[in-house]
Amino acid sequence: MASRDGGPAVDTAQTEPDHDQARPSRRRLLAGAGLFGAGAVAGGLTGYFAQPGNEPSGATGADPSQQTIPFYGAHQAGIITPAQDRLAFGTLNVVSGTSGADLRDLLRAWTSAAALMTAGRLVGEENEPLAPPVDTGEAVGSPVSRLTITIGYGPALFDHRFGLAARKPAALADLPPLPNENLDPDYTGGDLCIQACSDNPLVAFHAVRNLARIGMGVVAHNWMELGFGRTSTTSTAQATPRNLLGFKDGTRNIKAEQTDVLNQHVWVGQESDQPWLRGGSYLVARKIRMFVETGTATTCRTRRTSSAGPRSAAPRCPAALSSARPTSPSAAATASPPSRPTPTSGWPAPSTTAGPGSCAAVTPSPTASIRRPARSSAACSSSPS
Amino acid sequence: MASGATDLVNEAGTSKISGEEERYSNTDLPVFEANMVASMKVVSLLQPYLQGKDSGLVPQIQQRDAAVESQLAHLKATPGYDQTGYVEYTTVTKSERRQLSAAVNALAEAMSKMSAQVSG
Numbered sequence: 001m002a003s004r005d006g007g008p009a010v011d012t013a014q015t016e017p018d019h020d021q022a023r024p025s026r027r028r029l030l031a032g033a034g035l036f037g038a039g040a041v042a043g044g045l046t047g048y049f050a051q052p053g054n055e056p057s058g059a060t061g062a063d064p065s066q067q068t069i070p071f072y073g074a075h076q077a078g079i080i081t082p083a084q085d086r087l088a089f090g091t092l093n094v095v096s097g098t099s100g101a102d103l104r105d106l107l108r109a110w111t112s113a114a115a116l117m118t119a120g121r122l123v124g125e126e127n128e129p130l131a132p133p134v135d136t137g138e139a140v141g142s143p144v145s146r147l148t149i150t151i152g153y154g155p156a157l158f159d160h161r162f163g164l165a166a167r168k169p170a171a172l173a174d175l176p177p178l179p180n181e182n183l184d185p186d187y188t189g190g191d192l193c194i195q196a197c198s199d200n201p202l203v204a205f206h207a208v209r210n211l212a213r214i215g216m217g218v219v220a221h222n223w224m225e226l227g228f229g230r231t232s233t234t235s236t237a238q239a240t241p242r243n244l245l246g247f248k249d250g251t252r253n254i255k256a257e258q259t260d261v262l263n264q265h266v267w268v269g270q271e272s273d274q275p276w277l278r279g280g281s282y283l284v285a286r287k288i289r290m291f292v293e294t295g296t297a298t299t300c301r302t303r304r305t306s307s308a309g310p311r312s313a314a315p316r317c318p319a320a321l322s323s324a325r326p327t328s329p330s331a332a333a334t335a336s337p338p339s340r341p342t343p344t345s346g347w348p349a350p351s352t353t354a355g356p357g358s359c360a361a362v363t364p365s366p367t368a369s370i371r372r373p374a375r376s377s378a379a380c381s382s383s384p385s
Numbered sequence: 386m387a388s389g390a391t392d393l394v395n396e397a398g399t400s401k402i403s404g405e406e407e408r409y410s411n412t413d414l415p416v417f418e419a420n421m422v423a424s425m426k427v428v429s430l431l432q433p434y435l436q437g438k439d440s441g442l443v444p445q446i447q448q449r450d451a452a453v454e455s456q457l458a459h460l461k462a463t464p465g466y467d468q469t470g471y472v473e474y475t476t477v478t479k480s481e482r483r484q485l486s487a488a489v490n491a492l493a494e495a496m497s498k499m500s501a502q503v504s505g
């Protein structure tokens with residue numbers, strides 16, 4: 001199958017040094033995942049691949065935009081993957097009349113499609129002239145740019161419809177009301193969520209769009225948000241960007257290199273009441289209204305003292321007023337004082353093979369941002385079934 | 386015929402869902418239904434040709450058509466707005482339009498596979 005960008009096929013050689021010498025080779029992980037991948041989404045193979053295996057690939061020194069992140073591994077990619085710059089995040093509801101078998105088929109189809117897209121490929125070969133294209137096609141010519149696709153299950157999915165009530169993790173509950181929140185029902189909840197992260201916005205959008213199209217008749221969009229500018233960091237190799245208010249956000253985020261802390265706070269382990277979720281995690285997406293106008297109309301002294309962050313996080317004041325404005329294309333989204341959280345939804349993200357994960361926080365638009373704290377409300381795990 | 390049927394459903398999913406086609410008469414719903422009836426008639430005529438090619442396609446189309454019909458059923462009224470048998474389209478909520486839109490798009494997606502099957 002042709003590479004989406006028409007460039008050379010991506011080499012599978014690792015570019016990053018192993019942080020964990022016990023990590024199995026990527027080739028082996030892929031082989032194993034290839035055998036069980038489809039079933040895993042529906043069958044919960046969490047933990048079959050004992051070691052983390054989401055090392056990026058691409059020849060060393062190669063164009064970073066050609067770099068791919070393996071879809072299969074011990075955990076879904078996109079959770080501790082070095083955060084990409086762009087996000088497309090959508091939640092979908094299962095349409096009424098859908099059977100458990102329909103849902104399972106969809107998750108299998110998503111698994112195959114996500115594996116292809118994250119490898120920089122189209123979900124289908126070119127087709128017959130009289131049929132619509134299998135792949136929606138808008139990402140043709142765009143480099144894969146470290147695309148990750150992470151899929152999660154919302155609390156609502158575990159109701160009576162598919163017989164999954166007994167599989168619902170106890171921790172997968174709605175967040176309690178938070179101060180100043182003003183939830184919009186049109187931007188809340190969802191049975192499933194898809195998080196696509198890439199350094200290329202079109203590629204991220206394409207991933208969600210393609211999956212939604214594949215799901216037509218089974219799932220329908222609930223809400224969707226695009227994000228630019230990653231917030232915080234997921235790796236010690238990354239610098240913390242600033243949010244739209246000019247503050248650094250997420251400097252204390254748990255990093256991919258902190259294996260013990262990840263196991264304690266991010267990855268679901270033996271403590272879970274749901275074995276299928278082991279190796280998975282929880283995801284919370286919240287839109288936060290940032291009053292950027294008032295933010296920039298506030299004096300430097302006030303900004304420095306009233307904002308939640310430590311002084312080191314104070315934005316471009318005073319020395320930097322002219323030159324240190326956040327120039328990075330990314331703006332971190334976090335709750336700074338003048339922010340009003342809006343919707344909340346939680347989804348479990350399947351762990352093993354299912355793929356999608358989370359690009360750490362990303363800021364969608366000047367007035368809204370999605371934030372994805374590492375722990376809190378939804379579960380990303382591997383699969384109901 | 387097959388692509389024409391798909392076009393009818395696509396048309397319903399674009400200009401009719403938005404209400405722009407009958408902007409002044411607000412009688413989008415009966416026209417909407419007519420598009421569904423006509424396109425499903427084509428499906429029934431092509432059924433013999435589709436059966437041998439992709440046995441799952443016709444049932445899928447019928448199932449999705451039923452989903453559209455059930456959405457429309459909620460909007461029927463007697464005698465309805467201007468004797469149309471449906472409520473006035475301006476009274477259809479945003480949420481109802483979204484649901485109708487999702488159902489129609491899913492139907493069009495399934496129907497779009499017919500052409501290649503009957504011609505191939």
